[in-house]
Amino acid sequence: MKTSSTNESDTNNTAPTTYYQFLEISVRELLIEKGVLSAEDIRNAVKEMDSRGPELGAQVVARAWVDPQFKQSLLQDAPSAVKTLGLDIGPVQLLVVENTPEVHNLIVCTLCSCYPRSLLGLPPDWYKSREYRSRAVREPRSVLLEFGTDISDEVEVRVHDSTADLRYLVLPQRPAGTGHLTEDELAALVKRDSMIGVTEVCFSAI
Amino acid sequence: MGGLEAGHVKPTEHDYEFWEKNVDAMLVLLTSKSPKLMSVDQLRKGIESLPPDAYEKMSYYERWIFSITQALQYNGVLTTEELSRKLEEVQSRYETEEV
Amino acid sequence: MTPLFQTGNAVRVRKGSPPGHIRTPFYVRGCKGVIERVAGEYRNPEELAFGRFDTPVVPLYRVRFQQQEVWPDYQGNPQDSLDVEIFEFWLEPANPEKT
Incomplete structure (x- = not known):
């Protein structure tokens, strides 16, 4: 169930190829750069998600x-x-x-x-x-x-x-x-x- | 879509990809901050506004990131200019890496 | 806000289809049901959808419908039922004797 990709925020098993994957990266990086969310916030939210089943x-x-x-x-x-x-x-x-x-x-x-x-x-x-x-x-x-x-x-x-x-x-x-x-x-x-x-x-x- | 004609339910599922989880995580965070940066209802409204053919072509989390982006622009969290610059930068970053 | 309805009250769902983001499914609009419970108070999704996050909370109910009321051609046990969450401003009192 758990994927290893959650260990690090930028560990991505497959390189992004689609427009919407690029959009996800763009929005995420902008939110982090502008101090709206932190990389750790996002990492923790994914971890939290993976812990639920x-x-x-x-x-x-x-x-x-x-x-x-x-x-x-x-x-x-x-x-x-x-x-x-x-x-x-x-x-x-x-x-x-x-x-x-x-x-x-x-x-x-x-x-x-x-x-x-x-x-x-x-x-x-x-x-x-x-x-x-x-x-x-x-x-x-x-x-x-x-x-x-x-x-x-x-x-x-x-x-x-x-x-x-x-x-x-x-x-x-x-x-x-x-x-x-x-x-x-x-x-x-x-x-x-x-x-x-x-x-x-x-x-x-x- | 309750009550519409539709075919058999195919018991499909897949392991969520990393980028899909990131989209989900961003929504959770943006909607639970105080004050909120966007609402779940804005997410849904944005998805409902997709024309039927676009809706069908896009995957679940593609619809989400489309709608999240729109809401963040609408709410003034991100500007269109920032987004377009960033998107160009990200696209060229990965294109170069692949060579 | 004191809830207008209590468990057991007969209600009818309003028939309107205003533009915007509506959380009252199409298929129950105009249908008669019974309040299953008062489900608390929440912010109005129709306002949240437009980025207005601080409008007052409104009572939410769980309304129970008989399947045959909702789908006149329903196949199955006539007792089969459907519980839907509906906000107060979508409901009006219904006379339980009249259908």
């Missing part, structure tokens, strides 16, 4: 599965609950929505690409694609099927369009047969897509 979200989900009190506070006030795990998500207004036998939640941002980056890292390309953004609100069940997720007709599919200042994380259902697993083992089962709501968490005892 779905394993953080998975840690939150696993704790919610084993600790009912944590789960309750997570659903009521996610930013405070997440802080008790030592995770700093900054000023983000996070809302955690719970999958149950009655409701399946799905997250999309139809207007741009809002995403719970502080707990999942940067979004995958498909999340930002025209196809996902257009169809997730209108035919969520077909989109879910394309991810191999078949939600029964009796279950309510609830789509959350992240249109303004809130960010969403799905708390997936804990799969059956996982009673003997430790919290870390549970966290290892929780993949990114299940926290966006396009898949469910699977467990098969071998």
Whole structure:
């Protein structure tokens, strides 16, 4: 996941070739020269970005599965609950929505690409694609099927369009047969897509 | 684009390139400074203003750096003249290096 | 600003399509829904988009729509729903008895 290119601000594996890559360099250098941002600011922001990934979200989900009190506070006030795990998500207004036998939640941002980056890292390309953004609100069940997720007709599919200042994380259902697993083992089962709501968490005892 | 006709969702992803991360980092910093140097909504408005064919041709972070540049010019953080000089300098810097 | 609506209130989204940067998706304009929760107060994105960063905050709501209200040809469980964040100035009270 992590690329070595973040060790130094100007270490670039491939030489810039496109107009927009030149524009990025120009804007960055001008901002630094004018004292608007420092090279260190930018380096640190990239480092911060690289330190965020779905394993953080998975840690939150696993704790919610084993600790009912944590789960309750997570659903009521996610930013405070997440802080008790030592995770700093900054000023983000996070809302955690719970999958149950009655409701399946799905997250999309139809207007741009809002995403719970502080707990999942940067979004995958498909999340930002025209196809996902257009169809997730209108035919969520077909989109879910394309991810191999078949939600029964009796279950309510609830789509959350992240249109303004809130960010969403799905708390997936804990799969059956996982009673003997430790919290870390549970966290290892929780993949990114299940926290966006396009898949469910699977467990098969071998 | 919510509700528009579109094809199947292809489960695509890629590792973000260094320059893409820099663009992202700049936006995070510019929008969180106090006072702000630009807003996320300016970023979005700039992207929405792209004509459809340009939007389709550009990659995600190409749209971002285009829009960030515009907002910084609009907000008086960078001038057009500075940008054009710098851009020329950067382009010639890399062209020489490649020879 | 005291929020005008509370959880459970029936609301309708205004139908307008003003120029500018709008965070109310096209597909819910004119639709009826129910306030799912008051989601706090934030600066108006329609002003932020033009570089005005210090206008007053306005209440934001999560509004729940039935999919069939939004897309009359919707296929699936009639309970299927759609939650969208909408700013107060885009909402007006709706009579829950009338559709």
